Amino acid sequence: MSPAPSATGPVQGRGPQPVEGHGAGNPGQPSSTLTWSSRRLLDAILRVREVGIVAVLVVFVAVATSVQPRFIDPQNIKFVFSNAIIYALLALGETVVVLSRNVDLSVGSVLGLSAYLSSDLFSQVHHIPIVAVFLAGLAIGLACGAVNGAVVAVARVPSLVVTLATLYIYRAIDVLIVGGGMVVASTLPGAFLSIPTSSLGPIPYLAIAVAGTVAVGAYVLASFRPGRELYAIGSNPDAARLAGIPMGKRIFWSFVVSGGIAGLAGVLWAATYGTIDSTAGLNYELTVVAAVVVGGVNIFGGSGTVVGAALGALLLATINQALYVLGISSFWDPAIDGALIVLAISLDHWITLRLTRALRKGAVQHAT
């Protein structure tokens, strides 16, 4: 049966109106021309997001170096990297959570708890292998993450509230255990303390390892069903439910991953700083969320990459160090981080608005 003519007259005459425009459609101009160009535009913007951070980074380094050539001393570069490593690692875990439209504010407290408990093992258990200490830190983190994930996924409490609560609870447990004490570097084995400091030229081996981990994380999120489903959940939860995605399960595991990574980061923190009291990792969650957002991950989920988040962490660490080297009071640090967040989010919003408008206009032109 042919679709056009019918007993009651042709369909086209009283043509229905498309939402983004009016007038009869033009059969000679299929929508493909529009979709191609808009896709290219979007692709460019998405790529720009990571390229943009690298560009800001390069500009910053260039300016800082021109003012104070000491900025690109190998020693200084090494310092930037060792600062960035822990934030980049935490940002990786945080991104996994944020992609599904959640947030994990407890990472700083998990890091603190893991840092103390794992490094204390060296004095508790003689000749404990370093690997075992890392595994202990990982286990602590996984347990903390599992608690977060269970409450969010099963009890359906918003993650902002849950992890704000566990931020305090995990820190309280930390304070309870540590009391006024601390672990000092002299109780830690030299091999442990040299993990963050051994380097290939100015680049610590650890930085290479973290970069590798981020790359693996990016691959997993891009190429495996659970990863894609996290993006889907964050992009449109209703559609995710209709598509039969096991949302509770995915969200639970995203918190376990974030917790586990924070646990590992705790061990690295202990190795990096050597002195661990109950303030380890205090306020880290704010910098981590900042790095994630500055790195182009949408705070409402659905888009962004772990590579961007890690670059965001590197950018923040570079700025911190630059302020120090340039002799600017570190008082300005939080202000600059804050400005970057506002800038990143405004940019995101602006791009989305521009894009939506451009696409809608295109649709009208296409329709008329």
Next chain:
Amino acid sequence: MTGFGTMQPVLSLEEVSKSFGAVRALEDASLELYRGEAHALVGENGAGKSTLVKVLAGVYRPDEGRLLVEGREEVFATPASARDAGIAVIYQEPTLFPDLSVAENVFMGRQPLRSGRRVDKAAMRRRVEDVLGPLGVKLDPDRVARGLSIADQQIVEIAKALTLDARVIVMDEPTAALSAYEVERLFGVVETLRNRGAAVLFISHRLEEVFGICQRVTVMRDGRRVLSQPLAGLSSDDLVRAMVGRELEGRSSHQGAEGGKTVLSVERLTREGVFTDISFEVRSGEIVALAGLVGAGRSEVVRAVFGIDRYDAGRVLVAGKALRKGSPSIAMAAGVGLVPEDRRLQGLVMELSIASNVGLASLGRLARFRLLRRAVEQRFAGEWSARLRLKYGRLSDPVSTLSGGNQQKVVLAKWLSREPRLLIVDEPTRGIDIATKAEVHRLLVELARSGVAVLVVSSETPEVLRVADRVLVMREGRLVAELGHEEATEHAIVAAATGQREVAA
């Protein structure tokens, strides 16, 4: 199209009922779909079509009745189980993942895998191209879904159905937002689907489309099936009659004050892509109804008149003075009130007391030195509650404790207490029991008698007939008919709203 009777339906509903509270949305509704047919489902707003679709989609579980797929009884616990049974639903507004690519949207939750359980992106892309190619659609599988036109979004949903090898494809008003070219393309798709042996359930208000592509039709009214037969031999007049069906309810005998002054005049109001070139007047003392199908743009017009939404062209004049666009407070100052469509979301502050809600639009009058006086508020609210015969416990009870009808009276009281010149009421009796409905109608008529101009948006034709002095009918963003008190019949309104102009009014 004979011989369906001897075949086994690919999908059937047997005497399915579904209630929401006291409202029976479906009552012993039945439906049979056969392989290779395009089956139209038609009915007025609120006839139960959407509920039926949601039962098929696994979104609602029926209270009673059975659902059979290829003769076997099935219970759909989730939308995913309906999908696994081969039923694909394409909603009027598709639910896509805006951040993900077209190919990912098509395959989300069931991506093809290659070695190591990795998602096979190349296969995904290829299969989407394979499916879209024969449809003559050029859509890049790699582009993100954000910014796709509604038509292209529907194509993505159709691709989903095709890659699923769905046996049943339900299209819920798929053409409502499409251009003529896109409708043509969609019809081609339906034809292809039929030739593959799928059953297509096609829901549309546009009867010419129904006759254009469907072989059989089911008409629903008040949650029941009233007709199910081959389209051959039926006229669109037959369908309209079956859709309207019921006895006309009594209508008010009051005649509008013909000589009343023009209170509202809307001149060539246009909001791109939403409504076009809308002009009408409302005089003091008359009730004008804005009728039409859901999505025709009626609520959007009144929102623009009241200043909630902006518009691109045209003017709104109240008592001869142009209103600045986009400012509800200026509209209010000019004597306009709006009782919105969704009272729970837009009309009331559910947690606040009855008294506070009644007084909410009159705070200036209830305050002294900018401080609100509770006693005055109580007295004020008490007066209006009595005038509207509100049934309540105490005025300090939260408004959420009231029934739907009484909540609506609170919203009315809020606006009436401002003594407006023009009252706009959007769906005044949605979800209200019959007795309170009659009271609301009485109130509106009284209000008009007292000289207020009333503009009512309503999807319920009997209500329109009962209260309105004049009926404006909108279709697809345009005013298509203006019917006086005498000309306005249920038949004429439905015919104008669905575009069946050849049907004699």
